[in-house]
Amino acid sequence: MYFCTDFTDTIICSKMQRKTLVRLLSVLLFIVSFSAVAQHGMDVKEIAPGPEGNKTKKEEIKEFINHHLLDSHDFNLFGSTDELTGETKHYGFPLPVILWDGGLHTFMSSEFHHNNGVVVSNGNQYTLYHEKIYRTDAEGTINYDEKHHPTNVRPLDFSITKSVVMMLLTSLLLLWLFHSLSKSYAKNGRLPRGIGRFFEPIVLYIRDDIAIANIGEKKYKKYLPFLLTTFFFIWFLNMFGLTPLGVNVTGNIAVTTALAVIVFLITTFTGTKDYWKHIFDPLGDGMPWVGKILIYIILVPIEILGLFIKPFALLIRLYANMTAGHVVLMSLIGLIFIFKSWIGGPLSFGLSFAISLIELLVALLQAYIFTMLAALYFGFASETHAEHEAHEGEVQHL
Amino acid sequence: MTIPTIVGAGLAVIGAGIGIGMIGGKAMEAIARQPEAYGKIQTAMLIAAALIEGIGFAAIFAG
Numbered sequence: 001m002y003f004c005t006d007f008t009d010t011i012i013c014s015k016m017q018r019k020t021l022v023r024l025l026s027v028l029l030f031i032v033s034f035s036a037v038a039q040h041g042m043d044v045k046e047i048a049p050g051p052e053g054n055k056t057k058k059e060e061i062k063e064f065i066n067h068h069l070l071d072s073h074d075f076n077l078f079g080s081t082d083e084l085t086g087e088t089k090h091y092g093f094p095l096p097v098i099l100w101d102g103g104l105h106t107f108m109s110s111e112f113h114h115n116n117g118v119v120v121s122n123g124n125q126y127t128l129y130h131e132k133i134y135r136t137d138a139e140g141t142i143n144y145d146e147k148h149h150p151t152n153v154r155p156l157d158f159s160i161t162k163s164v165v166m167m168l169l170t171s172l173l174l175l176w177l178f179h180s181l182s183k184s185y186a187k188n189g190r191l192p193r194g195i196g197r198f199f200e201p202i203v204l205y206i207r208d209d210i211a212i213a214n215i216g217e218k219k220y221k222k223y224l225p226f227l228l229t230t231f232f233f234i235w236f237l238n239m240f241g242l243t244p245l246g247v248n249v250t251g252n253i254a255v256t257t258a259l260a261v262i263v264f265l266i267t268t269f270t271g272t273k274d275y276w277k278h279i280f281d282p283l284g285d286g287m288p289w290v291g292k293i294l295i296y297i298i299l300v301p302i303e304i305l306g307l308f309i310k311p312f313a314l315l316i317r318l319y320a321n322m323t324a325g326h327v328v329l330m331s332l333i334g335l336i337f338i339f340k341s342w343i344g345g346p347l348s349f350g351l352s353f354a355i356s357l358i359e360l361l362v363a364l365l366q367a368y369i370f371t372m373l374a375a376l377y378f379g380f381a382s383e384t385h386a387e388h389e390a391h392e393g394e395v396q397h398l
Numbered sequence: 399m400t401i402p403t404i405v406g407a408g409l410a411v412i413g414a415g416i417g418i419g420m421i422g423g424k425a426m427e428a429i430a431r432q433p434e435a436y437g438k439i440q441t442a443m444l445i446a447a448a449l450i451e452g453i454g455f456a457a458i459f460a461g
Contacts, residue, residue, distance in 0.1 A: 209437065209441070213441070313449070313452040316452060316455055316456060316459070317448060317451060317452045317455065320455035320458070320459065321451075321455070324455075365444075368444075369444060369445075369448045372441070372444070372445065372448075373445065373448065376445070
């Protein structure tokens with residue numbers, strides 16, 4: 001990107017800036033529209049009559065959305081269906097499956113596509129059912145209970161799934177990006193260059209308005225690396241969810257749970273004496289013990305519950321927001337197949353385009369909220385009694 | 399999904415919607431009254447909205 005740095009040739013400069021802006025916007029629009037087309041393409045492949053016989057279009061779209069929301073053992077990029085034969089071809093690449101079932105079993109997920117979906121590994125047979133791996137016999141039989149849940153044994157699954165691949169890629173991208181940025185700062189005498197001009201204000205915003213504002217001048221440095229990493233990790237993954245790759249990592253409750261557990265552990269283990277005192281003895285010396293016991297019967301359980309509700313709300317918020325975004329977007333694209341007339345195309349495109357733009361905002365907002373609330377919890381945990389008093393005095397003063 | 403659960407979830411979401419709407423409106427008023435406190439008001443508004451949103455989502459998943 002080109003930025004104006006000197007004040008000569010201001011007119012040319014502003015023109016060039018405008019040009020860059022227009023170019024940037026058109027690239028953005030192109031990407032968003034491409035993502036709509038790509039997701040539309042993905043819908044088509046499921047329209048082929050499946051083994052369950054003919055389903056209505058609505059059911060097929062619902063099934064496809066559910067399939068998209070789940071993690072997958074294949075990295076499926078797109079697929080196409082032959083209109084005449086009804087044969088579906090998938091394009092993508094297989095991922096390694098790593099199972100622990102009385103011993104290590106490793107094979108590529110592409111093996112599930114041959115031999116009636118049964119993979120033989122070290123004398124055990126495995127099959128894939130709704131993206132979950134079950135132990136089975138040579139025919140690939142799956143037994144169901146009365147609620148149609150499989151009763152087969154599930155081995156411990158440590159596979160490199162689609163989500164894991166995306167998380168590894170994002171981690172590598174973050175490592176490479178910020179490592180090279182820090183090197184460029186050292187080289188250029190602490191001046192941002194290139195993409196650093198874009199990231200510097202964001203990093204500074206997180207430091208000044210999230211970390212320092214919530215944790216305080218003295219202690220924020222201990223937490224800042226975690227806050228920055230979480231913010232960019234969540235933001236990048238949210239943005240990858242909007243690309244035509246069709247990944248849904250932050251809309252996976254296991255991923256958000258892991259993030260929230262890390263926040264919980266940091267809050268718990270960096271908690272000061274005053275933090276725990278605030279939970280178990282909030283009234284302090286201000287009241288005789290007889291009165292305190294009566295109040296604490298109610299108060300202390302609520303405070304302890306609050307310890308767990310905080311990270312729980314964190315994980316549900318991120319998961320639900322991203323899942324809701326994906327469902328809305330894909331349902332709108334599915335309108336094309338429900339309308340089956342000329343109205344469907346423009347309507348679906350217009351609506352999904354608008355929602356895509358909102359999702360761009362939501363992707364940033366959710367990363368911000370997660371980081372912000374994590375910083376708030378860290379602030380509660382690291383605050384000492386004296387600081388708390390001073391802070392309250394300040395608030396009253398205002 | 400039965401009809402009562404859907405209606406219940408819908409009611410809860412209406413409640414969350416009203417809540418977020420009120421927060422947004424009050425924040426607008428506050429910013430209009432004190433434009434220099436824009437940053438602080440916005441942060442507080444987002445936190446409150448996020449907390450209410452959590453309740454809304456919890457209701458959707460319960461429903």
